[in-house]
Each structure stands twice: as C-alpha cells, then as structure tokens.
Amino acid sequence: MTVAPLNPALARTFAPPVMEARGWLDGVTFPPERPLINVSQAAPIDPPPEGLRRAVAEAALNDPAAHLYGPVLGMTELRDELATQLGAHYGATLSGAQVAITQGCNQAFCATLATLAGPGDEVILPTPWYFNHKMWLDMASVKTVPLPAGPGLIPEPERAAGLITDRTRAIILVSPNNPGGAEYPAEVVRAFYDLCRDRGIALIVDETYRDFDSRTGPAHDLFHDPDWDRTFIHLYSFSKAYRLTGHRVGALVTSVGRIAEVEKFLDTVAICPNQLGQIGALWGMRNLGQWVAGERAEILARRAAMVQGLAGLDGWKTLGCGAYFAYVEHPAAQDSPDFARRLVREAGVLLLPGTMFTPADDPSGRRQCRIAFANIDVPGIGALMGRLAALAI
Template identity: 65%
Template sequence: MTTRTATTFPPPIPEARRWLDGVTFPPERPLINLSQAAPVDPPPPALRAAMAEAMERPEAHLYGAVLGNASLRQALAETWSQHYGGAVDAARIAITQGCNQAFAAVLTALTTEGDEVILPLPWYFNHKMWLDMSGVTAVPLATGADLIPDADAAEALVTPRTRAIALVSPNNPGGVEYPPETLRAFFDLARKHGLKLILDETYRDFHSMNGAPHDLLRAPGWDETLIQLYSFSKAYRLTGHRVGAIVACPALLAEVEKFMDTVAICAPQIGQIAAEWGLRHLGPWVAEQRQEILSRRAAVAEHFPKLAAKGWTLLGLGAYFAYVEHPFAEPAATLAPKIVREAGVLLLPGSMFYPKGDATGERQFRVAFANADSAGIATMTERLAALDWPLAAPGGGK
C-alpha cells in the first residue's frame, strides 16, 4: 500500500542540512548558507515589544476565528486595496498558518483526486509535494531561458481535469518577476477556461517595481478567477509564528474554513497580532528591508561576472533568489554536497525544482541570498569561481 505521504519526495531543506553533518568550517572560512529563503534575524525591537505586550492579553491564548482575527483581515484588506488599486474587503481575506498552508487549503477546496494543476518550471517543491499527497497531478509547464512562463504554451496543457494554474511571482526558485502582461495573459487564460489562477506573492514586498506588480484586482469580477496567497514571514521576520493569507472570493473561503477548522482551528494568535501591528506600524521599516534586499540583488549582478568568466550563467535574479546554471560535468545533486565540503557554500540543486528524470535541473542551482550581505555574496562568487572541476561538454553532456 502506498500512503499519501509516500507519493512524494522527502523535504529538500532537511536533506540539504544533512550535507553539513561531519563537515567543519574554520573561523577564517565560515559556512555561507544560501539554502533557505527565510530571514534568520528576529523581528524588529518595536514589533517584539508589541508581541510581548500581547502575551498579557487573555484572548491571545485562546482559539480565534477560523478564518483569522477580524481586525487583521480588515487591516490586510485595507493594505491590499491601497497597494493594488482594487476593491478588497475583509470577507475576501482568510488568515492561515503560513503561506504553505494557504496553498494547501486552496488546493483542497478546489481539487479532488485525479485533477490537474499546471505549475511552471522550475517549480516550488512544497507546491509539488502537496499536489502529490492530494492525488492531484502537477502538470509541468516548461519555461525558456528567461524562466518566464508563456500562457499560450500553458493553454496547450489544459484538459478537462485542469482546475488551476499556480504561479509564484517574484518567483521561488527562479527569482524572476513575472511581467504584468504575463500575469494578465494567465488571468485571461484561466478566465477563458473557467480555471482558477493561484498567484503566490510571498515575496511581493521585495519586488523591484515601485507600486503594484499587476492590475488584476481592477478587473471586473476578479475574484471569480484570481486567488492570491501571501506570507507575513518575510516582511516582518515572523517565520516561526506561521501567518499567511488568502485573498479570494467568499464562496471559496467558506470551503477553506472547513479545511482550517479541521487542520489548525486558527492561525496562532501572537503571530496574527504581530502581523496586524506590522501592517499598521512598520511600513517605513519594511521599505528599508526592501532596499537592503534590492542592494543584495545588485551585489549578485555586480559580482557574477567572476562566475560568468568560468562558464556559469545567471538565469534569474530577484527578491530572495538568484538562479544559476553551472558549467561542470557532474550533476547538481552530486555537486551540491561537494560544494559544501570544498567551498563552504550551501546551495540547493535545481533537481529539487524539476520532475524526477528531467535533466534540466541537474545543470542548475538556487542561490537564496536573503541572509548574505553584499560582502558574503562577493565571497560566495569568489569561492565558486575557484572550483576547478571537469567541465560539461558543449550542449550540456559529459
């Protein structure tokens, strides 16, 4: 018998951490950990103080509303309406235990076993894992050298079992920001075929574009097609407090409520209180964090020529990520532990973001630079450029 969990692969981040077992990193050459897209610094002092004060409120230790605290839903609706220039009210907001749970809740509400969801490649591995465990087929949508998916190519993959198209922008793992016209084309495609467009905007706060990255919420009846997912973890450093959100039509959220009540009952109260406080008070601080991430993005672009001279290619860059192609003969899954041992750099191989058997990912690595400053990024490029291993033959073969 194959269980639900046995249908999918082991989680990649714990696997990558095991590559550190038994490896020592001297003080003069410490590990540069570029494996996970989660801030390691704590929330800012003012937010920590607000969270400490919240601990004294009796209601902070009780179950809350299944779809989230009313005041947080209202605050996010106001923020969303202002940012996107569209009308969003609290009835179209649900609060979840992180954005991964938001995806799981939405897909449970939309699909049943044997259904299909289109995912562009490289895909976010947790999205693929949830679809596997749900008995839903993840239909891979190949992308070109720019990693931008094409709506016409996606339309060729639509079948009677297709229920949704799931996009992540800014993209994880590719880093690329999908242009507004790309997002509009996918919205129109989904609407044409009666599908849902799931748009995961976990990294929205670090988009290089000033203002809204798309105008989809201005479309009449947008919530008949569009479902947006969001995470408070990155903007406010609340990763351990697990607070995410869904923006969708009330009818879908009524189905999500069944999932939430069964799985979690409600998102954590302290996390919700912190998220609301952040929305109402930390706008300037988040803007500063965005500028810091953009400076790290610029540092990757500045120092990448050292790697380009050695045959590396920069495929995508944005938000928390760079996505690169390596020049070596061995596959990325084999090289990743070697890079830890020989260069003191922890990266995720592209094979973690592609279907099993697709050799494309074996040429690639994801670089999560959210916790590496500009100096660390420069050091990373120097260490990788110093690797002297057999090169792949022209065309990618050994």
C-alpha cells in the same frame, strides 16, 4: 507482525529538500577562518524589529485572549487591514470578508488547492517549481502538469493553453518567483488570467515576495476586474516582510463563497491561526511601512551584488535573479546534486540543486542550482563569489 498501512500518495512524495540538504553538513568541519555560507533557504534569520517583539510580548503577558482559540479565518482586524492595504496597493476595493489568515503561506496554498482539486484532477505548475507546491499536489493525489518556463524563466500562457484538459483545475504562478527570482511582467500575468477565466479554471498567484519586487507600484491589474474573484486567488506571507517565519502567518484572498469552503479546511487542520503571530503581523502592517521599505532596498542591493558577482564567474550563467533568489546554471561536470555536496566539502557553501525544483525526467535541473541570498550581506556575497571562483571546475 502486521505493519499499519501507509498512504501511497504520501509514500511517493519526495522528502523535504531543505532537510535533505542540511544532512549534507553532517561530519563536515568548517574552520573559523572559513565558516559555512548557507544559501540554501529563503527564511530571515534575524528577529523582528524590537517594537513588533514588544507588541507580541505585551500581548503574551497581558492579553488572556491571545492564548485562546481565535476565529478560524483569523483576527477580523488583521483581515480588514490586509484588505485595506492590498486594495490601496492595487487600486481596488477589497473586503476583509474576502481574506483568510492562515498558518503560513504554505497552508494558504494547501487550503486553496483543497477547494479546487481532488484525486485525479490536474494542476499546471511552471518549472522550476517551488517544491512544497509539488509535494502538496502529490500528497493530495492531484496530477502535476509541468510547464517549462521560457526565456528569463517567465512561463508562457500560449504554452500553458496547450496543457489544459477537462481535468485541469488551476494554474499556479509565483511572482517574484521561488526558486527562479523572476518577476513576471504584468501583461504575462494578465494573459494567464484571461486564459484561466476563458477556460473556467483558477489562477493562483503566490505573492509571498511581493514586498521585495524591484518594480514600483502594482505588479498586475487583476484586482481591477469586477469579477476577479471568480478566477483569481491571491496568496501572501507576512513571514518575509516582518521576519515572522516561526510564527506562521500567511493569507489568501478570494471570493466570499470560496472563503466559506477554506474555513472548513482550516478548522479541521489548525482550528485557528497563531494568535500572537497575528498580533505581530497587525502591528507590523500598521507601524513598519518605512522599515519594510528599508528591508526592500537592502535586498535590492544584494540582488545587484549577486548579478554583478555571477557575471564575473567563468562558466556560470544567471537564469534569473530577484527577491531572495538567484537561479543559475553551473559549469561543473557533475550533476547538480553531486556538485552541491561537493560545494559543502570543498567551498563551505550550502545551496540547493536544480533537481529539487524540476521533474525527475527533466535534464535541465542537473545543470542548475538555487542560491538564496537574503541572509548574506553584500560583503558576504563577495565572499561567496570568491569561493565559487576558487573552486576547481
């Protein structure tokens, strides 16, 4: 029997890492006195605040248009609100016409890359990388050029300059970083922007975790350049700030001309973003400023507990810690994938090995792990440290 062909680019793409890690739980029993501590995924598990849920529920019950196709680029009100608030935060004037609302920030990334690069083109991606970025580049047959991060997991513009070729279309930054937790200094982001502008390529900055940056005020000044949208593309997610992960609401901000190209992609892939999710995001932006500030304070307290706890573990080294993540070097003799599986069995801890965030030929990933601490409180972090300390290395 003849088998239908499989796209070789898709076949070469690795399996979803979080789903792979969940498979390690199969057949493992966690007693009531030692339940699983799951620090594998950076997604809020609590529901949104009641006011937001009521706004979504009321729309579902009383607004017939909430169940129909909406604008391909998203609700005008939400696009305008994001432009206004983002502009106020960064001290710039932005327009809703420069905003596209997407089905989550992953789709914002995919739509952006679809306007920039095709098979055989190259994109520079700092390592350790966010694995879904690498997966999309592989699926699109775009060559990923790894840029190993420097001290503090901060990528270095000078090193990136040496990787640019005539096939390079973009450099991608994530700050605060997933998986490393690093917050990129404003001068580093500016240096990357200047490099990309001068070399005629795009700078994509994914700011999914912007609301949990430990710094006050804007993290960079790129929007101040009157021609910023010729080079810089901003990505954002409403999922983390308002606990809307299941509703899939993200955004990208770029030039009006590129937005027109993004619209082609979005119309083909999803037709329009989730209407109820957009209603929730808009309500959140207009009503939850103080609540988000409280969420940020809690995340910063958990970050401090992580830094302190890891400092007390013999042999462990903290490479980066911020937003939802700590990225660490472990002291075990095993490579990180085997060590991660062992942690499930012997410590009741599920985390992700560094090999999921690095090229296959990069040995650093075999000594590293990512700990996503957003869903465990300070006492839970203490329990996590206790289990790691008790493990026989």
